[in-house]
Amino acid sequence: MRTVSAAETAPTTHPWTVHAEGLRVRAGRHLAVDGLDLALGTGVHGLLGPNGAGKTTLMRALATVLEPAGGKLTLLGESVDGRADLRRVRRGLGYLPQQFGFYPRFTVREFVEYMAWLKEMPKSLVPGAVQRAIERVGLADRAGSRMKTLSGGMLRRAGIAQAIVNDPAILLLDEPTVGLDPEQRLDFRELLRDLGTDCCVLVSTHLVEDVVAACSDVVMMHEGRILYQGTPDDLIAQGSAGDAGDSPAERGYSALLRRHRAEAGR
Numbered sequence: 310m311r312t313v314s315a316a317e318t319a320p321t322t323h324p325w326t327v328h329a330e331g332l333r334v335r336a337g338r339h340l341a342v343d344g345l346d347l348a349l350g351t352g353v354h355g356l357l358g359p360n361g362a363g364k365t366t367l368m369r370a371l372a373t374v375l376e377p378a379g380g381k382l383t384l385l386g387e388s389v390d391g392r393a394d395l396r397r398v399r400r401g402l403g404y405l406p407q408q409f410g411f412y413p414r415f416t417v418r419e420f421v422e423y424m425a426w427l428k429e430m431p432k433s434l435v436p437g438a439v440q441r442a443i444e445r446v447g448l449a450d451r452a453g454s455r456m457k458t459l460s461g462g463m464l465r466r467a468g469i470a471q472a473i474v475n476d477p478a479i480l481l482l483d484e485p486t487v488g489l490d491p492e493q494r495l496d497f498r499e500l501l502r503d504l505g506t507d508c509c510v511l512v513s514t515h516l517v518e519d520v521v522a523a524c525s526d527v528v529m530m531h532e533g534r535i536l537y538q539g540t541p542d543d544l545i546a547q548g549s550a551g552d553a554g555d556s557p558a559e560r561g562y563s564a565l566l567r568r569h570r571a572e573a574g575r
């Protein structure tokens with residue numbers, strides 16, 4: 310039986326949650342996203358690609374931190390361009406950047422509350438939402454600890470808590486498993502699957518195994534474009550015994566890159 314990807318099961322009568330056509334985005338002076346087409350609906354989408362593929366730049370554009378330099382980008386049915394009022398879209402977004410800033414003297418609870426306030430959440434909903442987000446990432450027993458006293462993995466989890474506090478419709482997680490120990494990674498996969506039941510989650514990672522375990526859809530980027538989109542099973546089917554990698558999914562990933570580079574004459 311063929312597994313169906315989230316992109317295929319998304320309703321066709323509604324706009325995609327995330328839709329890009331010929332999208333171009335600059336990182337500094339470099340055109341890091343260059344003619345990218347992408348359609349994402351509800352589910353967990355794993356974003357893979359070699360260093361410098363443009364994953365972070367794409368994430369930053371979807372988070373409305375970077376303005377597109379060209380092409381079309383639609384988020385939650387709203388067109389994102391220089392003239393757009395992005396407040397409604399931003400209220401529906403959650404974003405964990407690769408590096409995020411915080412006041413070191415804030416407690417975990419204060420940090421997540423502060424982010425809820427920045428997202429313009431109704432005041433009466435904040436305490437409950439903050440508590441729920443902190444519990445979901447397994448930090449309830451550290452809610453009163455100052456951010457500066459947390460380990461790297463705990464900081465990452467606090468970052469995820471702030472990203473989900475507003476129950477976003479689009480959740481963007483840029484390398485969220487960096488610094489997590491193996492047990493936390495397993496918990497995180499479960500959290501991802503749970504979040505993906507009613508949210509469009511895009512998670513960038515170099516850990517192909519996390520994608521296979523937790524994602525319904527694999528999106529692979531190379532040189533600013535989408536090289537491949539399919540299910541984890543489809544990704545695995547791309548590889549063979551001779552391809553580089555320690556697992557069937559890694560071999561599928563290597564095979565796709567190898568073929569693409571061969572076709573491009575590199």
Ligand SMILES: Nc1ncnc2c1ncn2[C@@H]1O[C@H](COP(=O)(O)OP(=O)(O)OP(=O)(O)O)[C@@H](O)[C@H]1O
Pocket residue numbers: 336337338339340341358359360361362363364365366367
């Ligand atoms: N501020 C900048 N100025 C110039 N070039 C940049 C800037 N930021 C990124 N780039 C370049 O843009 C390209 C894409 O970078 P990006 O960080 O989006 O890739 P990535 O896929 O997230 O990489 P990684 O897996 O290493 O995090 C790279 O070639 C990078 O060197």
